[in-house]
Amino acid sequence: MRKCEVRDLGRIGYAEAYELQRTLVEQRKQGLIPDQLLLLEHPHTVTLGRNGKLDHLLAGEDALRAAGIAFCETDRGGDITYHGPGQIVGYPILDLREWKRDVGAYVRALEQVQIDALAYFGIAAGRVCNCTGVWVGDAKIAAIGVHISRWVTSHGFALNVSTDLSHFQYIVPCGLTKPVTSMAALGVRASLEEVKARVAESFGRVVQYTED
Amino acid sequence: MTDVVMPQMGESIVEGTLTRWLKKPGERVERDEPLFEISTDKVDTEIPSPAAGVLSEVLVVEGTTVGINTVVARIGDGVEAAAAPPPAAAPPPLVAAPAPPPVEAAPEESGPLSPLVRRMAREHGIALARIKGSGAGGRITKQDVEAYIAQQSAAPAAAAPVEARVPVPPPRAEQAKIRVEPMSTMRARIAEHMVLSKRTSAHVTTIHKVDMTKVAKARAKAKDDFQSRYGMSLTYLPFVTRATAEALRAFPLLNASIDGNNIVYHNEIHIGIAVALENGLIVPVIRHAGEKNVVGLQRAIVDLAARARSRQLKPDEVQGGTFSISNFGGFGSVIATPVINQPQVAILGVGVVEKTPVVIDDAIAIRSICYLSLSFDHRLIDGALGDQFTHRIKTVLENWSEEVL
Numbered sequence: 001m002r003k004c005e006v007r008d009l010g011r012i013g014y015a016e017a018y019e020l021q022r023t024l025v026e027q028r029k030q031g032l033i034p035d036q037l038l039l040l041e042h043p044h045t046v047t048l049g050r051n052g053k054l055d056h057l058l059a060g061e062d063a064l065r066a067a068g069i070a071f072c073e074t075d076r077g078g079d080i081t082y083h084g085p086g087q088i089v090g091y092p093i094l095d096l097r098e099w100k101r102d103v104g105a106y107v108r109a110l111e112q113v114q115i116d117a118l119a120y121f122g123i124a125a126g127r128v129c130n131c132t133g134v135w136v137g138d139a140k141i142a143a144i145g146v147h148i149s150r151w152v153t154s155h156g157f158a159l160n161v162s163t164d165l166s167h168f169q170y171i172v173p174c175g176l177t178k179p180v181t182s183m184a185a186l187g188v189r190a191s192l193e194e195v196k197a198r199v200a201e202s203f204g205r206v207v208q209y210t211e212d
Numbered sequence: 213m214t215d216v217v218m219p220q221m222g223e224s225i226v227e228g229t230l231t232r233w234l235k236k237p238g239e240r241v242e243r244d245e246p247l248f249e250i251s252t253d254k255v256d257t258e259i260p261s262p263a264a265g266v267l268s269e270v271l272v273v274e275g276t277t278v279g280i281n282t283v284v285a286r287i288g289d290g291v292e293a294a295a296a297p298p299p300a301a302a303p304p305p306l307v308a309a310p311a312p313p314p315v316e317a318a319p320e321e322s323g324p325l326s327p328l329v330r331r332m333a334r335e336h337g338i339a340l341a342r343i344k345g346s347g348a349g350g351r352i353t354k355q356d357v358e359a360y361i362a363q364q365s366a367a368p369a370a371a372a373p374v375e376a377r378v379p380v381p382p383p384r385a386e387q388a389k390i391r392v393e394p395m396s397t398m399r400a401r402i403a404e405h406m407v408l409s410k411r412t413s414a415h416v417t418t419i420h421k422v423d424m425t426k427v428a429k430a431r432a433k434a435k436d437d438f439q440s441r442y443g444m445s446l447t448y449l450p451f452v453t454r455a456t457a458e459a460l461r462a463f464p465l466l467n468a469s470i471d472g473n474n475i476v477y478h479n480e481i482h483i484g485i486a487v488a489l490e491n492g493l494i495v496p497v498i499r500h501a502g503e504k505n506v507v508g509l510q511r512a513i514v515d516l517a518a519r520a521r522s523r524q525l526k527p528d529e530v531q532g533g534t535f536s537i538s539n540f541g542g543f544g545s546v547i548a549t550p551v552i553n554q555p556q557v558a559i560l561g562v563g564v565v566e567k568t569p570v571v572i573d574d575a576i577a578i579r580s581i582c583y584l585s586l587s588f589d590h591r592l593i594d595g596a597l598g599d600q601f602t603h604r605i606k607t608v609l610e611n612w613s614e615e616v617l
Contacts, residue, residue: 050231050249050256053397058523077256102222103255132254148221148257149246169526179531 002035002098004209006200009040014047014072014083017091021154024093028152036093037203039196042083044069046171049145052079059170069170076155078132078145080171086162086182088196092203096151099207107132107144109206110157114142116202117159117195121188131178134159139181160185161195213346214263215355216285218278221252228252229277230284235267241287248284265289271359275394283359286346398492409554414590417549417561419583420602424565426612427451428580434616442511446616448582449485449539450509452562455608457481457502460535463601467534469555470592484533484553485513487520488543494520495553497533506616537562547583557592560605561585 009017017040027033046069048054056079057064057071064071069082083089090113096106111127114134118125118141125142128135134142142159160182168180183190218228228250235241235248247261268288272278343360345352395403409415431446438446460467460481469476481502484495496516498504504512519525536553541564550561561584568581584605588598 051229051251055397058525060523075256077251078254100222102224103252103257104222104224106222107254108224144254146255148255150244150258150260166526179527 002209004035004037004092004094004204004207005033006037006039006203008196009038011041011043011085014042014045014070014074017042017089018072018074021091021093025149025152025154028093028095029150035095035098035207035209036091037200038091038093039200040089040091041085041087041192042089044082044084044167046071046080046082047076048073048080049076049078050074051077056080056171064170067167067170069167074155076145076147078143081143081145081158082163082167082171083158084163084167086160086164086184086192088159088161088192088199089156090159090199090203091156092153092207094153094207096148096153101151103146103148106153107146110144110146111142112206113199113203114157114159116206117198118183120198120202121183121190121195123183123186123188135178136181136186139179141181141183141186159183159195159199161190161192213268214265214287215283215346216247216262216287218250218272218280218282218284219259220280221250221255221257225252225280227277227279228257230272230274231256232274233270234258235261237267237270239267241265241267261287263287283355396491398489402492405554406551409551412554413552413557415549415552415587416590416595416598417585417587418595418598418602419547419585420599420606422582422584422606423570423610424448424451424580424582427609428565430612430614430616437617438507438510441617442507444510444514446506446510447513448541448565449513449537449562450506451609451612452539452560452584452605453483453485453498453501453509453513453537454504454506454614455605456483456535456537456560457504458608459601459604461502462604463597465593465597466558466588466601468557468592469534470557470589471555475592478534480534482532482534484536484556485516486536486538486550486553487517489521494525494530495533495536496520496525496529497531499529499532506614535559541565541582547585549585550587552587552589558586558588558598558601560602561587 017038021038024033024036028036044067046057046064048057048071059067061071096103100106111132111134115125118134123136123141125134125136132144133140142157144157145155147154160180162184163182165180165182165185183195218230221228229252230248231251232249234246241247241261241264243262243264244260246258247267248259250257250259265287266289267285269286270284271286272282272284278284343352343356346356427448431448431451435446438444464477465475467478467481469478480500482497482499483501484497486493486495496519498509498512498516501509516525516529533553533556535556536559538548538550538559539562540548540550541562544564546563548561548563550559552559563583563585565580565582567578569576570579570581584602586598586602
């Protein structure tokens, strides 16, 4: 019977959460623990994925520091993004060999988790073809970036609940990118706790755990 | 020798981008030790080595996208590779064209060669002596030739079965003649957007000649005051923008966009102004341009252009435009045919304002002339409408009556 432990870490620094992920990934690889879903919030942080380009950072590291935003380069897929208060970050540590050995299906599943959770709050979110992430109309509401080592996942998704969207200003590459949005910006007042519960619930369903 | 292949990361994945080698050729690697990283749609994956040994050949450079099961490297056991018995008829190493990493001299057409290998070598002009065979007894196999081609070719060669979308470095002998560098992200986005636009809209361009003499006079009169009051020079662009906003109000179809079979009318007028950057282009948007006068427009243009160049624009300042203007006249162009900024349906190009002799009432006069070109999406806008719209801009400019200051 596949099991997933859900841990609510509250607000936690990026580096600290990263270390925890690494530890859990090692333990997961050795089969010491079942799958994990970490749900948390980061303080203001801009992170750059492996395939990100520094020229997507509009502001410059000094300007970020001045604005109280940490900057981290990290080893997930995807480009640059912003994390901060009001955003639910989910880091599933899964052994994909026990689900589907398919990274594409995994990314689609992470999207589906957000789409289902948002549907509960009356938001019609969906996919935009060739653009990973979850979208409401033309605006991105959840971002995805994953790292996989021997089929064990880390990093994951970031869903904007009541994120101060102005912080995304530091990282927009050029006029051709699409806007970001949040549940609050779409008029949905929901607490982080409520949304976390929904995300965990839809995660369990989409990734087909038999019990929580 | 063990071939290292691009793994299949699931049924839905047919290719991956090799983003980083974690070992260098010649380095020792243990079985299951991370050897390289690949990236598929938003997912980075570390790939462990399938065998222990020495990384003898790297066949795919970082940044290349290749199909699954493509051989990306070879792992030898090191000792054996170095001490491989030299073939009986080993030719002197080729000096003019250095061989790829394994430096031992390869035998010339060692062992029997299949007709396929011979043909491939002939078609690609490859000296088989430069290819190291991985088959029995050092025999060169089809895979060896394919891998060699993938490594050497700068672009996917016609017959090369290996898909390599990102160009790999050209053969060394060619290096003096060309230089290959990956596009910046902005450049790639611009390229994508331009082609998308040309593919999406039925572009038609109409060109109207506009007598800017009245505007030139208004500008000349206000110029010095403007400079001292606002610390910036007054250009023709805010006048054209002002006239355009008025024409957009009169012809809302030009301020619309297409969504499937629907026409989306935008009630607000947000005009994008193309700004050339050192290595690209960005179109910041003057929001509510219809509510601004020449002073307000000039200040907005200067502010947006300056912040575009210092990369300090905020996301909402480059989004939501309903119409765009390209002021190529600033670079001396008289007439150009701009590309529509999707999902908008038209873009106005402004040529240089030049004093020109023109005939007025059978007399020759010197007037300040400018050509305005309107590229419009013929799916939505008929030629007559495009011309009426441009004519309205022309009329406003030719009869300029507004006080600037």
